[in-house]
Amino acid sequence: MIDIGANLTDKSFRGDLGDVINRAIEGGVNHIVVTGTNESLSHDAATLALNRQDYLAYTAGVHPHYADDVADGWIDTIAEIASLGAAAIGETGLDYFRNFSTRENQRKVFQAQLELASSLDLPVFVHDRDSNGEVLEMLKHSATTDVVVHCFTGNGLLLDAYIEIGCYIGVTGWVCDPIRGLELANIIDRIPDERLLLETDSPYLMPKNIQPKPSTHRNEPGNLKYVRKKVAASRNESESHIDQITTANAIRFFRLPNSVATNDG
Numbered sequence: 001m002i003d004i005g006a007n008l009t010d011k012s013f014r015g016d017l018g019d020v021i022n023r024a025i026e027g028g029v030n031h032i033v034v035t036g037t038n039e040s041l042s043h044d045a046a047t048l049a050l051n052r053q054d055y056l057a058y059t060a061g062v063h064p065h066y067a068d069d070v071a072d073g074w075i076d077t078i079a080e081i082a083s084l085g086a087a088a089i090g091e092t093g094l095d096y097f098r099n100f101s102t103r104e105n106q107r108k109v110f111q112a113q114l115e116l117a118s119s120l121d122l123p124v125f126v127h128d129r130d131s132n133g134e135v136l137e138m139l140k141h142s143a144t145t146d147v148v149v150h151c152f153t154g155n156g157l158l159l160d161a162y163i164e165i166g167c168y169i170g171v172t173g174w175v176c177d178p179i180r181g182l183e184l185a186n187i188i189d190r191i192p193d194e195r196l197l198l199e200t201d202s203p204y205l206m207p208k209n210i211q212p213k214p215s216t217h218r219n220e221p222g223n224l225k226y227v228r229k230k231v232a233a234s235r236n237e238s239e240s241h242i243d244q245i246t247t248a249n250a251i252r253f254f255r256l257p258n259s260v261a262t263n264d265g
């Protein structure tokens, strides 16, 4: 299993990251992609991952929440961080649910990162929350490399449209939520085997199928097995099959070494 999206630079992990990584290894996670979400956190993600390249990779980008806050020359900063060995550009996209940044700035910052991904020939790690098809349109016009729509939370029409243009789909513990994840659980078998990826998006989105209920709200990569369990049940496939296909997909998508598939820490 590969956790393709974990925000391990989050301050909630500062005190015990070593333990968190050990629990991920024990939980069957072979590799973790650490998400970069603005200039400084992408720098932190790179530093973290480059010190532990056997187990961690990273992305470099600016999340739509931070689109209002970018400094002059931010895209050169992201390019520089990416050139150290990023596995993807991102997290980038549009978030019209929270609207922490203006839509105009979100679009501008997303567009620039799509162009950067093209020029560096890197895949793109995309966030789409309620963009009403705008992320899809921008990808159609400007993405020239592989794209994963991470933490997919849309409906069946949007899912089919993303699959149609060749996107990978990242599934988090959202699918484990019996209420808001129900729609995704019902359509998840429409994702072809070769496009499915698993992620925790930790520290967010604690899977609600963990028994007994955890005493903390902080999700972590070691909980990825609960996402796999729900995905397997919803697709009527075995957990080992889900493990095999999603690991192979993550290796192909992020161009990780094949040895990652058998990495046990």
Ligand SMILES: [Zn+2]
Pocket: 091, 126, 127, 128, 150, 151
């Ligand atoms: Zn996201």
